[in-house]
Amino acid sequence: MALSLSTTRDAGMITVTVAGAVDLSTVAELDQAVLAAIDAGPPSVVVDLAAVTFIDSAGINTLLKSRRLADERGQHFRITNPTGIVRDVLDLTGVLIHLSG
Template sequence: MALTSSSHRDGATVTITLRGDADFPGIGDFEDMLAAYVGSDAETIRVDLTGVVFIDSAGISALLKGRRSAEDHGQTFVVTDASGIVRELLEMTGVWSHLSGRA
């Protein structure tokens, strides 16, 4: 299933919502959208994974790079609502607590 992304802003928080497969073929559009908000006046960038059904190393890498870049710009970056196999993969790779802010 192709990855789609949408965003909306609520005050100082931008939420990027992903749906589909967060994998190599489709992750570029997400990275482009994320780049538009990193360094902007948004204080928090939230990535909602509710609709993501699969994630591979390219998707995980994009999330980690996004967090690093946002933090370099003084922004908070948080990933939310991962479930099923996506949550399991993020936990197995040891990045869920880092990305979700839940240590």
């Protein structure tokens, strides 16, 4: 499944909505979208993973890198709505709590 991304801005928050599989072949698209959201300078950046069907270590790395960048810039960064195998992978790797907060 191809990756689909959309970005919305609402009251000081940018949400990047992700659908499909986040893996080595698609992670550059996610990275670009999230970095653009952070670069726009909102107080808060949210990555909605409700429609993500798969995530590998490359996707997790991008989310962690994005969290660090947002933290360095004083922005709040979090993921929302991980489900199924994506939630399980994030939980098993120990990053779910870090990225959800």
